[in-house]
Amino acid sequence: MTRPFQKVCEQLRDAGLRPTRQRMALGKLLLEGADRHVTAEQLHQEVIGAGMQVSLATVYNTLNQFTGAGLLKEIVVESGRSYFDTNISAHHHFFCESTGSLMDIDAESIPLGTIPAPPPGTEIAGVEVIVRLRATK
Amino acid sequence: MTRPFQKVCEQLRDAGLRPTRQRMALGKLLLEGADRHVTAEQLHQEVIGAGMQVSLATVYNTLNQFTGAGLLKEIVVESGRSYFDTNISAHHHFFCESTGSLMDIDAESIPLGTIPAPPPGTEIAGVEVIVRLRATK
DNA sequence: GCAAATCTTTCGAATCGTTCTAATTTTCAT
DNA sequence: ATGAAAATTAGAACGATTCGAAAGATTTGC
Numbered sequence: 494m495t496r497p498f499q500k501v502c503e504q505l506r507d508a509g510l511r512p513t514r515q516r517m518a519l520g521k522l523l524l525e526g527a528d529r530h531v532t533a534e535q536l537h538q539e540v541i542g543a544g545m546q547v548s549l550a551t552v553y554n555t556l557n558q559f560t561g562a563g564l565l566k567e568i569v570v571e572s573g574r575s576y577f578d579t580n581i582s583a584h585h586h587f588f589c590e591s592t593g594s595l596m597d598i599d600a601e602s603i604p605l606g607t608i609p610a611p612p613p614g615t616e617i618a619g620v621e622v623i624v625r626l627r628a629t630k
Numbered sequence: 631m632t633r634p635f636q637k638v639c640e641q642l643r644d645a646g647l648r649p650t651r652q653r654m655a656l657g658k659l660l661l662e663g664a665d666r667h668v669t670a671e672q673l674h675q676e677v678i679g680a681g682m683q684v685s686l687a688t689v690y691n692t693l694n695q696f697t698g699a700g701l702l703k704e705i706v707v708e709s710g711r712s713y714f715d716t717n718i719s720a721h722h723h724f725f726c727e728s729t730g731s732l733m734d735i736d737a738e739s740i741p742l743g744t745i746p747a748p749p750p751g752t753e754i755a756g757v758e759v760i761v762r763l764r765a766t767k
Numbered sequence: 768g769c770a771a772a773t774c775t776t777t778c779g780a781a782t783c784g785t786t787c788t789a790a791t792t793t794t795c796a797t
Numbered sequence: 798a799t800g801a802a803a804a805t806t807a808g809a810a811c812g813a814t815t816c817g818a819a820a821g822a823t824t825t826g827c
Contacts, residue, residue, distance in 0.1 A: 604743035615763040626752040
């Protein structure tokens with residue numbers, strides 16, 4: 494039997510992040526199990542609810558570190574709120590403004606034609622498609 | 631000779647907005663001339679610099695009203711900062727994270743394949759593509 | 768093993784962009 | 798002109814995020 498959270502631990506080490514108690518706690522919530530979209534506040538509630546002692550500032554720090562290390566993707570769909578996506582493969586999103594919910598769209602589901610050449614001195618870092626939804630009345 | 635700002639005035643009336651002094655001042659900056667991307671703070675500086683007396687709160691109110699009336703589009707590319715685009719036709723954007731600058735991409739330049747059907751109870755309100763750029767070193 | 772050096776976490780305060788509030792001023796139809 | 802309705806204002810309030818300094822861990826050299 495392998496140790497339970499060995500994988501998370503390795504992911505952190507590979508990313509150059511020490512496997513501290515709070516990073517492991519957040520890593521367990523984010524890096525195992527199904528893909529999810531979380532805000533810092535949601536994740537803080539969740540980790541507190543699990544009986545772990547982690548400050549909101551550390552949740553922010555950790556989300557930013559994970560994102561910098563490529564373990565998460567940040568998604569910006571509303572000014573004033575950041576979502577973090579545990580699905581780091583290239584893909585797109587539905588965003589429902591009325592409910593604030595995000596849903597993944599596979600990259601292949603929206604074939605993109607050629608992207609225009611970027612301006613001189615820049616290169617393309619990523620292409621994201623957001624399909625905004627409204628509730629039908 | 632036609633009166634200079636008649637067109638802006640009509641646009642406001644058509645949108646159901648009274649052509650007040652400050653809305654006219656902002657309308658002149660936004661609704662005539664070339665397409666542009668502005669933040670509330672930038673626009674406030676600009677209108678103040680032009681010698682007009684307009685509060686920041688009014689700039690925010692007006693940007694939101696113009697957006698609601700379809701005279702502007704709001705673009706979200708960074709959490710914590712909203713851009714407003716005077717180009718209201720369907721189109722996409724380059725966004726350079728290092729400089730914070732936005733550039734338009736014609737809708738035809740990025741042909742989108744079929745968009746997956748939206749979840750039940752929702753309909754597509756819009757599709758936006760953001761091509762994120764980084765500076766080449 | 769142990770202590771020094773380094774990295775992390777923490778909490779509260781600070782900051783940012785934005786919205787709200789209540790009072791004043793402007794606009795428009797009469 | 799007059800009065801009702803709408804708009805503007807300054808500043809307070811707000812939520813999300815970041816900062817800063819001190820306290821707490823972890824690693825490294827010995």
